[in-house]
Amino acid sequence: MNSQFRPQRRVSMADVAKHAGVSAQTVSRVANGTGTVIPDTRRRVIDAMDALGYRPNSAARALKLGSFRTIGVLSQSLSTLGDVRTIEAIATSAAIAGYATTLVPVHVAAHSQADVDRLFSRMQELAVDALILNLESPMLAHAAEMLPPGVPVVYMDPEAPDARVVVDTDQNRGGADAVRHLLDLGHRTVWHIAGPERSRPSGRREDGWRTTLEAAGRDVPPVLRGDWSVESGYLAGKRIAARDDVTAVFCSNDQMALGFYRAVAEADKRVPQDISVVGFDDTADARGYAPPLTSMHQDFAEVGQRCVSSALALVGGRDVPALSVVVPQLVVRDSTAPPAL
Structure with a gap:
C-alpha cells in the first residue's frame, strides 16, 4: 500500500503528555476543562496539542462527563430571513458558551406524513444536551410526542403544549406599535400586507394591526397577503397603490415593503409624500431603500442568546423563567410622514 494513503495514527493524550512533559491526567484535565492546572502548565499542554494536531475524542468525553456539549435545533423553515437569523443567533450564542449546534430542518410541505414521522423519530437518536424548537402548530404537538426523554426543551411558541x-x-406588540406610529402621524387608517396565512409571526403581527385600529375606532381595511417575497409585496401593492384613500401601509416584513415601493412608483406616487410605509425585521438593507425604510427591529441576537442561556440553565438544573419575551423596537427612518393635506 502506498504510504501516502496510509491512515495516520490518531494522536493520543499520552503523546501530548510526553511532548509537554506532564502526566496524561494533566492533559485530560486541560482537554476536559476539569480540575485545576497552573497557567504555565496549561499553556505547555495547549502548545503541545497544537504542535501535534491533537483533537479530543468528543464521543469519549461525552460518555465520561455525561455531556455532548451540543444543542439540537429543530426549525420548520430555513427560507425566511427571520428563521435564518434566529438560527444563526442560536449557533453563535452556543459557540460562545462552548457548545456546538445540530440543526434538524423540518420542511413539512416537502414530506409525506411517513417522512415527517421518520424525521421526528431521529430526535430520539440525537446526541444533544438540550433542544430548541422553532416550529409552528400543529407540528409542535407532533414533536412533543416524539421528544427524547430527559432532554430539556426550550420552545419558541407560548402556545406549545406542555x-x-x-x-x-412579541410579534403582536410589534404590529401594534407600527400602526400606532402611523396613526400618531395623522393617518386615518393603515392598510396591511400580511405574510402567509399559516405563519404564526404573520398572524400575530396581523392581530396587532387589527386590534390597534379597532381600539382607535378606525376602519379596518381588507388584508392583503403575500409570501414574504419582494414579488408578493409588489403584486399586493399593485392592488392598492393607485387608490387615493391609501395613505399608510404596514408590511409584515421588509422584503414585501420593498416590493410595495415598486408598486407605488409605478402608480406615479412617492414614499412617503403620498403613501407612508412601515416594514418589519429591520434588515440591514432597510436603511439602503430609497427612501430608507421605517421598520420594526427584531433583536435576533437577543433571542438566540436567551434560547441558549435558558437551555443551558435547564441542563444545569438551574431555575429558568417560564416565559422570556423580546419586544421589537420601532426604528423611524424616512419612509413615514404625516399624510398630505
Whole structure:
C-alpha cells in the first residue's frame, strides 16, 4: 500500500503528555476543562496539542462527563430571513458558551406524513444536551410526542403544549406599535400586507394591526397577503397603490415593503409624500431603500442568546423563567410622514 494513503495514527493524550512533559491526567484535565492546572502548565499542554494536531475524542468525553456539549435545533423553515437569523443567533450564542449546534430542518410541505414521522423519530437518536424548537402548530404537538426523554426543551411558541420554558418575540406588540406610529402621524387608517396565512409571526403581527385600529375606532381595511417575497409585496401593492384613500401601509416584513415601493412608483406616487410605509425585521438593507425604510427591529441576537442561556440553565438544573419575551423596537427612518393635506 502506498504510504501516502496510509491512515495516520490518531494522536493520543499520552503523546501530548510526553511532548509537554506532564502526566496524561494533566492533559485530560486541560482537554476536559476539569480540575485545576497552573497557567504555565496549561499553556505547555495547549502548545503541545497544537504542535501535534491533537483533537479530543468528543464521543469519549461525552460518555465520561455525561455531556455532548451540543444543542439540537429543530426549525420548520430555513427560507425566511427571520428563521435564518434566529438560527444563526442560536449557533453563535452556543459557540460562545462552548457548545456546538445540530440543526434538524423540518420542511413539512416537502414530506409525506411517513417522512415527517421518520424525521421526528431521529430526535430520539440525537446526541444533544438540550433542544430548541422553532416550529409552528400543529407540528409542535407532533414533536412533543416524539421528544427524547430527559432532554430539556426550550420552545419558541407560548402556545406549545406542555411547554415549560418559552422564548418568544412579541410579534403582536410589534404590529401594534407600527400602526400606532402611523396613526400618531395623522393617518386615518393603515392598510396591511400580511405574510402567509399559516405563519404564526404573520398572524400575530396581523392581530396587532387589527386590534390597534379597532381600539382607535378606525376602519379596518381588507388584508392583503403575500409570501414574504419582494414579488408578493409588489403584486399586493399593485392592488392598492393607485387608490387615493391609501395613505399608510404596514408590511409584515421588509422584503414585501420593498416590493410595495415598486408598486407605488409605478402608480406615479412617492414614499412617503403620498403613501407612508412601515416594514418589519429591520434588515440591514432597510436603511439602503430609497427612501430608507421605517421598520420594526427584531433583536435576533437577543433571542438566540436567551434560547441558549435558558437551555443551558435547564441542563444545569438551574431555575429558568417560564416565559422570556423580546419586544421589537420601532426604528423611524424616512419612509413615514404625516399624510398630505
